[in-house]
Amino acid sequence: MRVLLTGHQGYLGTVMAPVLTAAGHEVVGLDSGLFADCVLGPRPADPSGHRVDLRDVTAEHVAGVDAVIHLAALSNDPLGSLAPDLTYDINHHASVRLARLAREAGVKRFLYASTCSVYGAAGGGDLVGEDAPLRPVTPYAESKVRVEDDLHALADGDFTPVYMRNATAFGYSPRLRADIVLNNLVGHALLSGEVLVLSDGTPGGRWCTPPTSRGPSRPR
Numbered sequence: 001m002r003v004l005l006t007g008h009q010g011y012l013g014t015v016m017a018p019v020l021t022a023a024g025h026e027v028v029g030l031d032s033g034l035f036a037d038c039v040l041g042p043r044p045a046d047p048s049g050h051r052v053d054l055r056d057v058t059a060e061h062v063a064g065v066d067a068v069i070h071l072a073a074l075s076n077d078p079l080g081s082l083a084p085d086l087t088y089d090i091n092h093h094a095s096v097r098l099a100r101l102a103r104e105a106g107v108k109r110f111l112y113a114s115t116c117s118v119y120g121a122a123g124g125g126d127l128v129g130e131d132a133p134l135r136p137v138t139p140y141a142e143s144k145v146r147v148e149d150d151l152h153a154l155a156d157g158d159f160t161p162v163y164m165r166n167a168t169a170f171g172y173s174p175r176l177r178a179d180i181v182l183n184n185l186v187g188h189a190l191l192s193g194e195v196l197v198l199s200d201g202t203p204g205g206r207w208c209t210p211p212t213s214r215g216p217s218r219p220r
């Protein structure tokens, strides 16, 4: 299939593109390039792609495409909370616009990178299933819930959106994210010899200011 992979120059997209190519798909990227030059290790061989802001996508970008995998987003809680309107513009409105354009162009498959953060503070300590109520607690998570709702309304016999409510990824990517929890713990442990928990550990939890001196009061 000819696959439009948005966010192909991000943490996950950089790893996903070669996997899709190896599986025999033709990958076309789409990314504004926020992290294009943030490379750790050898520079990855990115697929050809469009350097465009998601908010400026046109019908041309989805013409001739069989499937869209939509990863591009402002993708963490502190960033999303910094400018919630921007988060909703990019993560919600532009994503739904992309889906509409794809549907009009006859694209059948639309895989959307949602997040397990849509469950928010589920409480109770029980495992949650796919049908659990959604309780987003940050603009980032709320933006993902809104996209899921709007994609659902677009679904029909010819257009099949799928939501991937992924948990937090970890591990190496040529475009590494050091803000996500396990990478952050490992990075800090490697660099300082100590494991430092930056948040209070709850979903959408408060972020603590990293301590400037070593001592027993350091949050762990």
Ligand SMILES: NC(=O)c1ccc[n+]([C@@H]2O[C@H](COP(=O)([O-])OP(=O)(O)OC[C@H]3O[C@@H](n4cnc5c(N)ncnc54)[C@H](O)[C@@H]3O)[C@@H](O)[C@H]2O)c1
Residues within 6 Å of the ligand: 006, 007, 008, 009, 010, 011, 012, 013, 030, 031, 032, 033, 034, 035, 036, 052, 053, 054, 055, 070, 071, 072, 073, 074, 075, 076, 090, 113, 114, 115, 116, 165, 166, 167, 168, 169, 170, 177, 180
């Ligand atoms: N990494 C995780 O643990 C995780 C977990 C659950 C869900 N997700 C979701 O998966 C997707 C990919 O996550 P990631 O970790 O690779 O994030 P990332 O921040 O590394 O990559 C996001 C990419 O989107 C691009 N982008 C941002 N704004 C854009 C815009 N306006 N126009 C075009 N491109 C834009 C960035 O340039 C970047 O390359 C995101 O939607 C994220 O919410 C990630």
